[in-house]
Amino acid sequence: MPMNRITKLGLKLAAIGALASLAVTMPSPIEAATARGPICEAKARVGSTTYYSCNGSSHTALDMSNQTCGSWNHRGMLLGTFNYKYSGGCANNCANPPPNPNCNGGAGNYYVVSGGSGWDFRQLHVNSNGSSKTQSCDRCALGLVGSTGQSYGAHVHADNRQYGTRKSAWYTSVSTTCGSSANCENRVGVPTL
Numbered sequence: 742m743p744m745n746r747i748t749k750l751g752l753k754l755a756a757i758g759a760l761a762s763l764a765v766t767m768p769s770p771i772e773a774a775t776a777r778g779p780i781c782e783a784k785a786r787v788g789s790t791t792y793y794s795c796n797g798s799s800h801t802a803l804d805m806s807n808q809t810c811g812s813w814n815h816r817g818m819l820l821g822t823f824n825y826k827y828s829g830g831c832a833n834n835c836a837n838p839p840p841n842p843n844c845n846g847g848a849g850n851y852y853v854v855s856g857g858s859g860w861d862f863r864q865l866h867v868n869s870n871g872s873s874k875t876q877s878c879d880r881c882a883l884g885l886v887g888s889t890g891q892s893y894g895a896h897v898h899a900d901n902r903q904y905g906t907r908k909s910a911w912y913t914s915v916s917t918t919c920g921s922s923a924n925c926e927n928r929v930g931v932p933t934l
């Protein structure tokens with residue numbers, strides 16, 4: 742027997758309902774966040790972007806420093822409240838070259854903010870202090886600018902990856918390059934999360 746109009750309408754409504762319930766279970770939408778510099782000091786600068794020192798080997802991340810070690814806060818860079826997951830266990834270091842370059846796979850003490858579809862945002866090489874722990878916060882102190890892991894000279898390394906592959910669009914799209922301000926009031930990128 743052919744379906745009458747009411748039955749067809751009912752099936753359509755059921756299909757819409759199924760789609761709506763599916764949408765609820767989908768991962769959160771991918772969106773651009775705003776990242777500011779990690780160091781609240783005027784002379785903080787970007788030192789490396791797609792290439793180390795902008796003319797060396799491949800890097801595809803931002804390295805930022807104010808030429809100090811163990812004295813200035815390493816702050817969360819994302820504007821708004823995000824969950825910063827901490828991986829620690831590396832002894833604080835200011836020596837160059839670093840005595841324990843392989844700690845946490847070279848990342849040293851680090852944080853990761855996880856987004857959808859394999860995207861994440863990381864901040865590496867932290868010297869730990871009482872602020873170093875997993876926490877949800879808006880640009881809070883996460884530790885000190887340091888040099889743990891594979892780090893030559895104290896700095897903050899920040900990258901935006903999808904399924905572990907570093908991407909450059911988040912900082913190239915806002916024209917951040919070597920010499921750009923890495924002050925905590927300056928936007929350095931728009932990472933995807």
Ligand SMILES: [Zn+2]
Nearest residue numbers: 802803804898
């Ligand atoms: Zn780096």
